[in-house]
Amino acid sequence: MGVGPVPHTTGREPRPTGEDGPIDGDDQVTRPRFGRPPGDPGTLVSGQHLCALYQDQDERQRLTAAVVRGALAAGDRVVYMAPGPQDRALALLEAGGIETGRPLRGGQLLVHSFGEVYGDPATMDLARLVAAFRLALSQSLAAGFPGLRFTGEMGGHPGPGGSLERLVHWERMMSQMLGEVGIAAICQYDHRQLDEPAAATIAAEHTGVATGSQRPPPLALFIASAPPPALRVEGELDLTNGDALARVLRARLTVGPRQRVDLGAVTFADVGSLREIYQIAAGLPAGGRITLANATEPVRRVLDLAGFRARAVVIES
Amino acid sequence: MTRPGDGGSSHRALLYAGEPEFRAAVGTFIREGLARGEQIMAAVPAGQLAWIRDELGGDPPAVDFADAASFYPRQGRATRAMLDWLRRHASASPRVRLVSQQALARRTPAEVSDYLRMEAATNVIFKSFPVSVLCLYNGPALPGQMRSGVERTHPELLEDGHAVPSPGFADPRTVIRGYSAVVEPPPAAASVGFGRGDDLAGVRRFLRAELSQAGLQGDPAQLLLTAAGEAVTNALVHGGAPRRVWVYREGPALVCHVRDGGPGFADPLAAYLAPDRGAAHGHGLWLGRQACDCVEVAADGTGTHVRLLTRLPRPGLPGPGPA
Numbered sequence: 001m002g003v004g005p006v007p008h009t010t011g012r013e014p015r016p017t018g019e020d021g022p023i024d025g026d027d028q029v030t031r032p033r034f035g036r037p038p039g040d041p042g043t044l045v046s047g048q049h050l051c052a053l054y055q056d057q058d059e060r061q062r063l064t065a066a067v068v069r070g071a072l073a074a075g076d077r078v079v080y081m082a083p084g085p086q087d088r089a090l091a092l093l094e095a096g097g098i099e100t101g102r103p104l105r106g107g108q109l110l111v112h113s114f115g116e117v118y119g120d121p122a123t124m125d126l127a128r129l130v131a132a133f134r135l136a137l138s139q140s141l142a143a144g145f146p147g148l149r150f151t152g153e154m155g156g157h158p159g160p161g162g163s164l165e166r167l168v169h170w171e172r173m174m175s176q177m178l179g180e181v182g183i184a185a186i187c188q189y190d191h192r193q194l195d196e197p198a199a200a201t202i203a204a205e206h207t208g209v210a211t212g213s214q215r216p217p218p219l220a221l222f223i224a225s226a227p228p229p230a231l232r233v234e235g236e237l238d239l240t241n242g243d244a245l246a247r248v249l250r251a252r253l254t255v256g257p258r259q260r261v262d263l264g265a266v267t268f269a270d271v272g273s274l275r276e277i278y279q280i281a282a283g284l285p286a287g288g289r290i291t292l293a294n295a296t297e298p299v300r301r302v303l304d305l306a307g308f309r310a311r312a313v314v315i316e317s
Numbered sequence: 318m319t320r321p322g323d324g325g326s327s328h329r330a331l332l333y334a335g336e337p338e339f340r341a342a343v344g345t346f347i348r349e350g351l352a353r354g355e356q357i358m359a360a361v362p363a364g365q366l367a368w369i370r371d372e373l374g375g376d377p378p379a380v381d382f383a384d385a386a387s388f389y390p391r392q393g394r395a396t397r398a399m400l401d402w403l404r405r406h407a408s409a410s411p412r413v414r415l416v417s418q419q420a421l422a423r424r425t426p427a428e429v430s431d432y433l434r435m436e437a438a439t440n441v442i443f444k445s446f447p448v449s450v451l452c453l454y455n456g457p458a459l460p461g462q463m464r465s466g467v468e469r470t471h472p473e474l475l476e477d478g479h480a481v482p483s484p485g486f487a488d489p490r491t492v493i494r495g496y497s498a499v500v501e502p503p504p505a506a507a508s509v510g511f512g513r514g515d516d517l518a519g520v521r522r523f524l525r526a527e528l529s530q531a532g533l534q535g536d537p538a539q540l541l542l543t544a545a546g547e548a549v550t551n552a553l554v555h556g557g558a559p560r561r562v563w564v565y566r567e568g569p570a571l572v573c574h575v576r577d578g579g580p581g582f583a584d585p586l587a588a589y590l591a592p593d594r595g596a597a598h599g600h601g602l603w604l605g606r607q608a609c610d611c612v613e614v615a616a617d618g619t620g621t622h623v624r625l626l627t628r629l630p631r632p633g634l635p636g637p638g639p640a
Contacts, residue, residue: 219518236521239550240514268521270546271600302543305604307397307591 034200039208042070042215044149044184049175051203052210053191060153060188063210065096067151067186072103073218073241075231075248077145079110079117079136081152086111102232106224107143114152121166126173133181144224146251150185164198171205186210222248225262230293234265242273249280249290257288264294271306274299281312288312326443329473329480332456332464336368339453342475343416344372346451351379356410358402360388360395361418361453369416389419393606396435396442400591403446411447418453421463425568427626429463430496431611436470437492438589451475466496493585497615499622502574506565511549512558520549520562524573527564531571532629540608541627545573547601548623552577556621570610570626581614581621588614 039050041063054060064080071078082089089111090100103109118124119132140148171187178185189202203209220235222245231252237245252259261277263269281290293316295303303315333339343359347369350357359369360383370376381402389395399415406413421429436452443450454467468474468485469492475481487495502508509523510516524545528538545562552560556577563574582588588602602623605612611626 216515216518236518238514238517238546239553240517268546270543270550271604272550275600298539298543301539302604305540305543305607306600 033209033211034203036203036206037208038211039186040070040215041066041151041186041210042073042218044070044186046147046182046184047179047207048184048186049171049178049207050184050186050210051171051206051208052186052188053194053199053203054188055191059212060190061092061096062212063186063188064151065093065098067149068093068096068098068103068109069218069221071147071149072098072108072221072223074147074244075108075145075222075224075251076147076149077108077110077140077143077224078103078149078151079112081112081114081117081150083113083153102223102225106226106229108145108224117150117152121170122162124170124173126176129173129177130180133177133183137181137183141251142255144252144255146247148183150183152185152187154187154189164201168201168205171202175205175207220245220266224252228260230260230262232262232265236268237266237273238268238270239272242270242276245273246276246280249277253280253284253288253290257285258291259289260291260293262293263296263299266296266299269299269302271302274302274306274308278308278310278313281310284312289314291316326440326446326448326450327473327480328440328443328450328452328471329475330452330454330467330471330483331475332454332459332467334456339365340368340372342478343369343451343453345478346414346416346449347373347377347380350412350414350449351377353412354410355379355412355414356406357381357414357416358383358399358406359416360399361385361416362420365418365453385419391607391610393603393608393612395419396439396589397591397607400442403443403448407446407448413446413448415448415450416453417450421454422458425570425611426462427567427570427613427624428611429460429466431613433463433466433470434493434496435589436466437489437496438586440470440472440489441586442590469495490585493589497585497613499615499617499619500574500613500624501619502563502572502576503565506563506574508561508563510559510561511553512560514553517546517549517553521546524562524564528571531564531566533571533627534630537627537630541571541573541625544605544608544612544625545575547604548573548575548625551575551601551623552579552621555579556581559620566629567626569631570628573625575623575625576620578620581616585614588612 039048041050041052044050052063054063068078068080080089093100100109137148174185187206191199194202220233220237220241223232223234225232231248233245249259249261277290289312291314295315331342333342347357357380359366359380361369362385366382366384376382388398403413419432421432424432439450452471465485468483469487471483472486473480474483507527509520511520521542524542528541533541549562552575557579560577565572565574592600592603602612602614605625609625609627613624615622
């Protein structure tokens, strides 16, 4: 994999210089396809419009789970536009390792049909598309999510619109809209139902083509949990995701100045990541409060040793 | 030279020979404070606690007694407990007094150096408090290295009931540097390199496995893991390449040794001062000192070395910790 450090326990003399961690080995999965830059479905950025071409059900499942997991790792809301009944879509996510219960109840994971999200593609124009997604983004921000991501099952050819021409027009409109509104989407196509020229034509209308995610699973997930409403943190917090925690927490505090943070599934936390919470608390308006609930032993230990104190932070035992 | 009664702190040592000298000096020191309405803390081993109580004829309300064995489970913990006590009392009382003694006989050389670095840092840490500190050492039992160390780290010595300037006293930063030699990791020690944030999770997996294999479990293992994690993160954020962490045994202790290629801390005292509450940096080593039995920071041409030492449990004995 080439990801993560490789321990050596031999009796060799430690090499004095030039060794500083592992060397990236992701080359084979980061090559461009159809002339489009590669994109990681787990780390979408706003405005990004990825095309994902899956070969089988397994790949579709991995891809969808990677998108949803990436959104949960960022604390973003994610909308999954799935064909067929909702329970089948959820089963696909569960099979991909996503616990859907909490994010569904907390409004972080939404499962809709294509029509529910877009209406009738035949009558849609750019202005209406932009207006609809602006509304979706503002609703998402108002619900306390710092970002919004979409992933949609587009099926095979001819897909939405009924012809390749209409599909190209649609995807071109989507690219413009996503860039304008500032949200990310990844469109899933069944590669088996597309000939290569069609696949290339569709890919060309996207900002990039999704690669199989070679990154290790995210260290932590930030889940909108309810009831009671809380930001639930699951996993490990360190230098790499302390800023993600701060981003999510700030977004949720814009909804209301009191926020419950459920730390019951945190297995490791460093000083820096917990300091983010106290720094944000210090900037809260009067009456603002961050309640740390279910703090685990690793969290309590660091809080105790670091000696953080803030009037606006309550540690619930 | 600051005398008890003036503003600012004083820090003097007594190398006593036997109970009568101890009782006379500590009795005078405490009674002087009581007469001035000062709050007093005595944190000394159990045997010496009994001497003080006997000398004073009981427990005066203005004197807090603490058994050194529980008050100083770790060097950093003791400093923090002292600071907490000072902050609590320094505002209510015109001056405060500390009587301090730690059992040193069974400490390893690394722990003795750690103790002396802390004694040097004390001169700076306590500077802003109106506190008179009397440190006690069992003179005849003191190894030679310690005797000169006591003289280097205390501005004043108590001799025949009088405070005299310590001939060996030196600038705390110089003293800390003097007791901070780079120790190279053993060639066969298990290690892992790291160079970016994404490596941290793997480093933690490595540390967990090594700590567990060495027989360190429960709270001491978690504390060492937390402290090592902070040292690794520091090396990543503030240090330079190449970066590596080793785990190995040294005498009764397990060592997490973090090295980076950077020049290290400009101020050797940096790692001893409590960070400001809102400070973005500086919590890592402060935490390490409270989490481990001994923390060493040293730099030379090979880079900056941070060594975190925690005693391993001894078979048949309850829990680790310096005696």
